[in-house]
Amino acid sequence: xxxxxxxxxxxxxxxxxxxxxxxxxxxxxxxxxxxxxxxxxxxxxxxxxxxxxxxxxxxxxxxxxxxxxxxxxxxxxxxxxxxxxxxxxxxxxxxxxxxxxxxxxxxxxxxxxxxxxxxxxxxxxxxxxxxxxxxxxxxxxxxxxxxxxxxxxxxxxxxxxxxxxxxxxxxxxxxxxxxxxxxxxxxxxxxxxxxxxxxxxxxxxxxxxxxxxxx
Amino acid sequence: xxxxxxxxxxxxxxxxxxxxxxxxxxxxxxxxxxxxxxxxxxxxxxxxxxxxxxxxxxxxxxxxxxxxxxxxxxxxxxxxxxxxxxxxxxxxxxxxxxxxxxxxxxxxxxxxxxxxxxxxxxxxxxxxxxxxxxxxxxxxxxxxxxxxxxxxxxxxxxxxxxxxxxxxxxxxxxxxxxxxxxxxxxxxxxxxxxxxxxxxxxxxxxxxxxxxxxx
Amino acid sequence: xxxxxxxxxxxxxxxxxxxxxxxxxxxxxxxxxxxxxxxxxxxxxxxxxxxxxxxxxxxxxxxxxxxxxxxxxxxxxxxxxxxxxxxxxxxxxxxxxxxxxxxxxxxxxxxxxxxxxxxxxxxxxxxxxxxxxxxxxxxxxxxxxxxxxxxxxxxxxxxxxxxxxxxxxxxxxxxxxxxxxxxxxxxxxxxxxxxxxxxxxxxxxxxxxxxxxxx
Amino acid sequence: xxxxxxxxxxxxxxxxxxxxxxxxxxxxxxxxxxxxxxxxxxxxxxxxxxxxxxxxxxxxxxxxxxxxxxxxxxxxxxxxxxxxxxxxxxxxxxxxxxxxxxxxxxxxxxxxxxxxxxxxxxxxxxxxxxxxxxxxxxxxxxxxxxxxxxxxxxxxxxxxxxxxxxxxxxxxxxxxxxxxxxxxxxxxxxxxxxxxxxxxxxxxxxxxxxxxxxx
DNA sequence: AATGAATGAGTTTTCATTCAT
DNA sequence: TATGAATGAAAACTCATTCAT
Numbered sequence: 001x002x003x004x005x006x007x008x009x010x011x012x013x014x015x016x017x018x019x020x021x022x023x024x025x026x027x028x029x030x031x032x033x034x035x036x037x038x039x040x041x042x043x044x045x046x047x048x049x050x051x052x053x054x055x056x057x058x059x060x061x062x063x064x065x066x067x068x069x070x071x072x073x074x075x076x077x078x079x080x081x082x083x084x085x086x087x088x089x090x091x092x093x094x095x096x097x098x099x100x101x102x103x104x105x106x107x108x109x110x111x112x113x114x115x116x117x118x119x120x121x122x123x124x125x126x127x128x129x130x131x132x133x134x135x136x137x138x139x140x141x142x143x144x145x146x147x148x149x150x151x152x153x154x155x156x157x158x159x160x161x162x163x164x165x166x167x168x169x170x171x172x173x174x175x176x177x178x179x180x181x182x183x184x185x186x187x188x189x190x191x192x193x194x195x196x197x198x199x200x201x202x203x204x205x206x207x208x209x210x211x212x213x214x215x
Numbered sequence: 216x217x218x219x220x221x222x223x224x225x226x227x228x229x230x231x232x233x234x235x236x237x238x239x240x241x242x243x244x245x246x247x248x249x250x251x252x253x254x255x256x257x258x259x260x261x262x263x264x265x266x267x268x269x270x271x272x273x274x275x276x277x278x279x280x281x282x283x284x285x286x287x288x289x290x291x292x293x294x295x296x297x298x299x300x301x302x303x304x305x306x307x308x309x310x311x312x313x314x315x316x317x318x319x320x321x322x323x324x325x326x327x328x329x330x331x332x333x334x335x336x337x338x339x340x341x342x343x344x345x346x347x348x349x350x351x352x353x354x355x356x357x358x359x360x361x362x363x364x365x366x367x368x369x370x371x372x373x374x375x376x377x378x379x380x381x382x383x384x385x386x387x388x389x390x391x392x393x394x395x396x397x398x399x400x401x402x403x404x405x406x407x408x409x410x411x412x413x414x415x416x417x418x419x420x421x422x423x424x425x426x427x428x429x430x
Numbered sequence: 431x432x433x434x435x436x437x438x439x440x441x442x443x444x445x446x447x448x449x450x451x452x453x454x455x456x457x458x459x460x461x462x463x464x465x466x467x468x469x470x471x472x473x474x475x476x477x478x479x480x481x482x483x484x485x486x487x488x489x490x491x492x493x494x495x496x497x498x499x500x501x502x503x504x505x506x507x508x509x510x511x512x513x514x515x516x517x518x519x520x521x522x523x524x525x526x527x528x529x530x531x532x533x534x535x536x537x538x539x540x541x542x543x544x545x546x547x548x549x550x551x552x553x554x555x556x557x558x559x560x561x562x563x564x565x566x567x568x569x570x571x572x573x574x575x576x577x578x579x580x581x582x583x584x585x586x587x588x589x590x591x592x593x594x595x596x597x598x599x600x601x602x603x604x605x606x607x608x609x610x611x612x613x614x615x616x617x618x619x620x621x622x623x624x625x626x627x628x629x630x631x632x633x634x635x636x637x638x639x640x641x642x643x644x645x
Numbered sequence: 646x647x648x649x650x651x652x653x654x655x656x657x658x659x660x661x662x663x664x665x666x667x668x669x670x671x672x673x674x675x676x677x678x679x680x681x682x683x684x685x686x687x688x689x690x691x692x693x694x695x696x697x698x699x700x701x702x703x704x705x706x707x708x709x710x711x712x713x714x715x716x717x718x719x720x721x722x723x724x725x726x727x728x729x730x731x732x733x734x735x736x737x738x739x740x741x742x743x744x745x746x747x748x749x750x751x752x753x754x755x756x757x758x759x760x761x762x763x764x765x766x767x768x769x770x771x772x773x774x775x776x777x778x779x780x781x782x783x784x785x786x787x788x789x790x791x792x793x794x795x796x797x798x799x800x801x802x803x804x805x806x807x808x809x810x811x812x813x814x815x816x817x818x819x820x821x822x823x824x825x826x827x828x829x830x831x832x833x834x835x836x837x838x839x840x841x842x843x844x845x846x847x848x849x850x851x852x853x854x855x856x857x858x859x860x
Numbered sequence: 861a862a863t864g865a866a867t868g869a870g871t872t873t874t875c876a877t878t879c880a881t
Numbered sequence: 882t883a884t885g886a887a888t889g890a891a892a893a894c895t896c897a898t899t900c901a902t
Contacts, residue, residue: 008864028340030245034893044867049894120398121339125243127401138403166415172399172408173416179398180391183335186342188353193387200381201388201420208419223882249876259884261878270876438861458770460675464897474863476899485897550828554766555673557831568833596845602838603846606825613765613824614817616772618783623813627821630814631850638849653885679872689888691874700872 013051013061016041020062021119029059029125059126060133066119067140074144078151083160084215086174087202092195095178096185120179145171165209177201228266228276231256235277244274244340274341275348282355286362293366298375299430301389302417307410310393311400335394360386380424392416443481443491446471450492459489459555489556490563496549497570504574508581513590514645516604517632522625525608526615550609575601582639595639607631658696658706661686665707666764674704674770704771705778711764712785719789723796728805729860731819732847737840740823741830765824790816797854810854822846 019041023032034055038045052058077094085091127134148171155161181194207213234256238247249270253260267273292309300306342349363386370376396409422428449471453462464485468475482488507524515521557564578601585591611624637643664686668677679700683690697703722739730736772779793816800806826839852858 012865027343028243028245030243031340031344033891035891045893046867046895047865050865053894055893120401121336124336124398124401125246125340128242129246134403141399141402141404166411168408169412169415172396172404172412173392173419176392176395176399176412177388177416178395180394180396181387183394184356184387184391186335186339187356188349189356189387193383196381197384197387197391200384201392204388204423205416205419207423248874260876261884261886262882264877265882457773458673458675460673461770461774463895475897476863476865477861479898480861550831551766551769554831555676555770558672559676564833571829571832571834596841598838599842599845602826602829602834602842603822603849606829606842607818607821607846608825609828610821610824610826611817614786614821616765616769617786618779619786619817623817626811627814627817630811631818631822634818634853635846635849638852657886678870690872691888692886694873695886 009051014065016048016051016058017062017065020058021066024059024062024122025119029122032122034058056126056130059122060130060136063123063133063136067136071140071143071147074147078147083152083155083206084210087199087206087215089195089199092198096181096191096194096198120182145175148175159211161209162211170205170209173205174202224266229280231263231266231273232277232280235273236281239274239277239337242337244337247337271341271345274337275345275351278338278348278351282351286355286358289359289362293362298367298370298421299425302414302421302430304410304414307413311396311406311409311413335397360390363390374426376424377426385420385424388420389417439481444495446478446481446488447492447495450488451496454489454492454552455549457552459552462552486556486560489552490560490566493553493563493566497566501570501573501577504577508577513582513585513636514640517629517636517645519625519629522628526611526621526624526628550612575605578605589641591639592641600635600639603635604632654696659710661693661696661703662707662710665703666711669704669707669767670764674767677767679703701771701775704767705775705781708768708778708781712781716785716788716792719792723792728797728800728851729855732844732851732860734840734844737843741826741836741839741843765827790820793820804856806854807856815850815854818850819847 016037020032020037023037023040034045034048037058038048041047048058052061081091123133123137127137145168149167152161152165152167152170156163156165156167161167177198181198184197185191185194203215207215231252235247235252238252238255249260249263252273253263256262263273267276296306338348338352342352360383364382367376367380367382367385371378371380371382376382392413396413399412400406400409418430422430446467450462450467453467453470464475464478467488468478471477478488482491511521553563553567557567575598579597582591582595582597582600586593586595586597591597607628611628614624614627615621633645637645661682665677665682668682668685679690679693682703683693686692693703697706726736768778768782772782790813794812797806797810797812797815801808801810801812806812822843826843829842830836830839848860852860
């Protein structure tokens, strides 16, 4: 693409962000070097600084981009699913980003709906020293919980989910389960054990929450 | 204590390890500085190197110590509890290390029973570059799961937990839920929401797993 | 003005020079960035390089321009004044560029007659590494001294200034006093103290130098 | 000198400061590199950072040290001189640090009483961006003026200096003259011209200020 | 003629680690 | 055994300058 083209700058920023996510997510914040990102893009370090004021800003934008993109996708995704599907193999595969992990290099940023393995890690590394980032993440986390709750709430109205169920707990529970299982993957637990746990526990949650459960 | 006494060396190592836990757990691996640990112990950096060959070795030993301690404590703790208690306030407070968080400076981390998530941070930072460490962590993680499963298995035998329940899933589910909620805390979610979710979700798990549930 | 007009190039160079004076004078050589100059002119950095081979050349030309302008103005200015006026408020205000300091952004520096001290800063920064520049500055400095001396010499001929006075010393003394008081301003001394000193000392110089001093 | 000796640290700091002053004073703040100072001391850059948190702090301490030392010396020096001596060759030589300039490498920081040639330059480079430094310099400048004024005031009491003379103006005038002539040296004016001017102008000042002037 | 993009060559700063005493 | 001092190797960041269009 020629360089003097409208939108080139945005294009370039996106290219950097997409490449950066790989390193931040794989190695965390501190172990990711600007030189590494620059090299992998075939540009100089200085070039990165034309688009991002600092490493921290780059990371923040990576997060921002990720966070912004995900919410819309999440809604669309949920709309097409019945809550029962949460405990299926298909849902698990998408949620845990099983396939895209292997070809991450050539895929766009958001293959799955939830943070790529280990992305939380990089966030955590910064979150203590960067309060504005913490606020952003809190906001995002709550927003996702709200979307999930709203989704469950809809099914409560339809009489699928029991009246007395706290859909906010349900949302947070399912999300935390996923986060925790991500850690388990990181710790070296085999994926089939992760999957079995996911299916068993979500089944328990749904069975207790549904008015009629034939599973 | 005089310095040329047998066991002094071990004593000293332990003192270093106990102090290091705090920093690695709070700040992760890279943000924790050798100088910081040395200062907080009132010794020189060089002194640390008399007991540990490198930062990485110190961290490995910290993990080892932590992991070893936890298992003993876990067994003792579980022996005194009925599974039903998992969903109580008291259990939550101990598990999430609520009190010690406030006075963290003076308490040893392992007051809590499971590795709090921000410890995972440090582990994760190293795990990619240090495969032997990953093996150790995997071993430990599995060991804790096994202990928990065994504990549930006991109650299966007693007829408290249903025959068809997979206690290994139960163990992993509960542990992941805890890990995931630790992330939520880190992301800035209020503790009362964490607690509500913990109680609601564990209740669902227990209710489906118990033969007779009067809750 | 269309760009393919003879003289356009000179015009453009002058615009750059005039703008640059402000930055070099306020911030010195090293703190002045090419980007800063370009931005303030609303052009690209690359544009500057069409007119000046390097930052150093730009600065040299800035000095050249400044120095050339000053001499013409100085002659014109002195012609209209009696030496006695040196110790007046009006003269002080012009010399120390009092008014233009307040609206410096919109005025050209050379409203003042002598190089304000903070311009010396930039000169000094370069002078060691650039001998040809030093020669130019020496030449200019001597030229200004000569102009001042000639002016006093004229009044010696008229019998206003004593025969035995060394007008060259007088010129250098007055000029150095001004330079030194510029330093004092920079060091944070209040302007009224500067003014009082200027008036007191110049009065002393003039009183001793004049044949008849009624002040 | 052995390294584990009380006072070694202070000694080392002083060695660094003394060496640094040479570079800051010769090249100004920006052109002076930490590497250059380190190399000339035969130590690593990192060593400097054991004694000074940053380049700016090093410079500040250089200034501080200089400023602190000079006031005591100034008083002692003045006590031994009669004001009339100000216009002598000897005084000039000391004031303008003529000899020590040539052998500066091996001499202690404060050879002369006033800032080494060009030292103001380095100060100026920082003063705009560092308000606390500006305050310190203002305080110092005023203090020196006060010391000089007090000195003249003493001679006013003794009937040597006229009652109506403003000794504060006198002090600032003489000091500014020196500063301004330093600039002239920098600009390449020959030292004999500087000296002639100094002697002529101070003579004028003294002649007008003294009750009886036989010169 | 003009510019957005890119960069090489620094420069300050950091930190785990070593060493002389 | 203990430490104050020293450092090498790296990392983030800067900026004058060049280049393709």
